[in-house]
Amino acid sequence: MINFDKVFKRYPGNMDALQNINLSISAAELVFVTGPSGAGKSTLLKLISSVEKPTSGTIVFENKNLSQLKAKDVPYLRRKFGMIFQDHKLLYDRNCFENVSLPLAINNIGGIYINRRVRAALDKVGLLNKEKIMPISLSGGEQQRLAIARAIVSRPSILIADEPTGNLDKEYADEIMNIFYSFQQVGVTVIISTHELPITPVKHKKIHLINGELKDQANYVQLLS
Amino acid sequence: MFNYFHNHFLAFNIALVRIFSNFGSSLMMFLVIGITLFLPSSGLLVVENISQISNNIAYDAELSLFLKKNIKQDQIDFIQLALGKSLIVKKNHFESKLTAWDKLQNKLNLNPLDIGISENPLPDAFFISLNTFNEKEINILISDLKTIDGVENIFFDAGWVKKLRSILYLLKIGLAFLAIILIIVLIVVIGNTIRLQTLTHKDEIEVSKLIGATNSFIQKPFMYTGLIYGLGGGLITICTLKLTIEIFNKAAINLEAMLGGSFILKNLVWEQNLTIVLIAMLIGCFASFFAAQQSIKKFEIFK
Numbered sequence: 001m002i003n004f005d006k007v008f009k010r011y012p013g014n015m016d017a018l019q020n021i022n023l024s025i026s027a028a029e030l031v032f033v034t035g036p037s038g039a040g041k042s043t044l045l046k047l048i049s050s051v052e053k054p055t056s057g058t059i060v061f062e063n064k065n066l067s068q069l070k071a072k073d074v075p076y077l078r079r080k081f082g083m084i085f086q087d088h089k090l091l092y093d094r095n096c097f098e099n100v101s102l103p104l105a106i107n108n109i110g111g112i113y114i115n116r117r118v119r120a121a122l123d124k125v126g127l128l129n130k131e132k133i134m135p136i137s138l139s140g141g142e143q144q145r146l147a148i149a150r151a152i153v154s155r156p157s158i159l160i161a162d163e164p165t166g167n168l169d170k171e172y173a174d175e176i177m178n179i180f181y182s183f184q185q186v187g188v189t190v191i192i193s194t195h196e197l198p199i200t201p202v203k204h205k206k207i208h209l210i211n212g213e214l215k216d217q218a219n220y221v222q223l224l225s
Numbered sequence: 226m227f228n229y230f231h232n233h234f235l236a237f238n239i240a241l242v243r244i245f246s247n248f249g250s251s252l253m254m255f256l257v258i259g260i261t262l263f264l265p266s267s268g269l270l271v272v273e274n275i276s277q278i279s280n281n282i283a284y285d286a287e288l289s290l291f292l293k294k295n296i297k298q299d300q301i302d303f304i305q306l307a308l309g310k311s312l313i314v315k316k317n318h319f320e321s322k323l324t325a326w327d328k329l330q331n332k333l334n335l336n337p338l339d340i341g342i343s344e345n346p347l348p349d350a351f352f353i354s355l356n357t358f359n360e361k362e363i364n365i366l367i368s369d370l371k372t373i374d375g376v377e378n379i380f381f382d383a384g385w386v387k388k389l390r391s392i393l394y395l396l397k398i399g400l401a402f403l404a405i406i407l408i409i410v411l412i413v414v415i416g417n418t419i420r421l422q423t424l425t426h427k428d429e430i431e432v433s434k435l436i437g438a439t440n441s442f443i444q445k446p447f448m449y450t451g452l453i454y455g456l457g458g459g460l461i462t463i464c465t466l467k468l469t470i471e472i473f474n475k476a477a478i479n480l481e482a483m484l485g486g487s488f489i490l491k492n493l494v495w496e497q498n499l500t501i502v503l504i505a506m507l508i509g510c511f512a513s514f515f516a517a518q519q520s521i522k523k524f525e526i527f528k
């Protein structure tokens with residue numbers, strides 16, 4: 001589904017964020033991108049979602065070389081991803097329903113479908129009763145669940161989460177991770193960057209980065225800590 | 226197609242919410258646009274009213290028809306008959322050379338013997354008032370009259386009307402320049418306001434881009450904001466024009482008795498008022514389109 005071939009990413013100032021990355025992610029896989037701060041986890045996710053372009057090498061997604069993607073095609077690519085961020089990136093002047101419906105409006109989906117799909121997404125993350133509430137009134141865990149609802153409402157084939165539990169207590173973090181596992185179970189590819197690999201009850205892949213280099217890429221049935 | 230209009234409706238709704246949530250500053254924007262457009266619009270109003278007056282005065286334009294010195298009375302009668310039959314001649318007045326000579330002597334207090342004039346130098350003449358200002362019709366009448374035996378010269382006495390019209394024409398050109406300059410000012414002011422709004426909504430723009438919004442999708446609410454600014458400003462312009470006319474006409478009626486006549490301003494016709502509003506909306510839309518486009522490009526996260 002996603003293939004990295006000899007990918008380098010260099011920022012101005014000759015700082016190598018990623019060096020010679022070769023990896024492959026299959027459909028319906030649960031992938032953890034791990035490593036310490038500055039290892040290049042976020043850069044890897046940015047390259048997948050075309051927020052950044054690689055300095056060299058090729059990234060192929062659905063037979064398209066993302067390195068050669070034109071700027072005008074980027075929005076249409078991003079619609080295939082559901083993106084979740086550590087700081088949620090919610091719109092705080094719009095209520096929960098309006099936040100979740102935004103990707104549908106962007107995807108030109110309107111009318112009766114909006115109501116049905118937004119309510120389904122909110123139901124999936126346990127926020128159906130809070131659709132008219134402003135995000136600022138929600139707890140950190142609820143805000144992240146709202147961000148997940150926004151990411152899944154347009155039924156993407158890939159969920160990309162950058163440190164989704166970084167700001168959350170363990171209880172909320174487990175709750176969020178369980179939501180991701182449930183999506184992976186129904187065939188969605190889930191890519192999560194995290195400092196520490198959580199206790200994971202499902203089959204998954206680990207991509208471990210240190211100083212921009214791929215140190216380990218392995219499949220696990222179950223990993224404890 | 227339904228989704229397309231639904232998205233436009235949503236963008237319009239977002240624009241309305243933004244305008245009402247900052248109603249104070251939005252009202253200021255309406256006033257800026259309204260008063261700026263009031264200047265050329267009031268100029269147009271004055272020019273239109275003066276044009277109407279000049280058109281009315283044009284009916285009193287005259288032809289002066291001078292006859293040959295040796296013309297016979299039956300020829301003069303024939304010309305009078307011909308003038309009487311013309312549809313564009315309102316009235317005609319025959320002035321014999323003797324009467325004209327007497328009038329001139331009395332007016333200038335002349336004695337022909339003192340200045341060495343032995344005979345009357347003036348010709349017989351007809352002074353003709355016309356009921357049209359259509360140059361084509363007048364030229365046909367002049368060429369017809371020139372073919373009549375005994376006619377020496379014909380003068381179309383409309384120079385001052387032409388001068389007035391030239392002045393009005395220059396005024397219109399001046400107004401057009403003023404309007405262009407003020408439109409540029411409005412584009413800058415509205416554009417700058419929209420640019421600031423894009424900065425206020427920077428987070429929203431970035432999030433929208435991250436989840437796949439195109440620039441045109443993000444631009445829509447800003448364009449509708451500009452359009453609504455234009456609508457509000459245009460309506461303020463025509464309301465201010467109406468108010469000005471009311472105040473002016475009330476003052477004119479009060480002074481009527483003192484001055485012995487009055488000048489009543491007439492409002493622009495509804496098509497002109499509609500054009501002012503549409504131009505204001507177009508300016509708002511145009512300015513916001515370019516300002517939002519340039520500003521949103523700067524938030525590009527794809528590098």
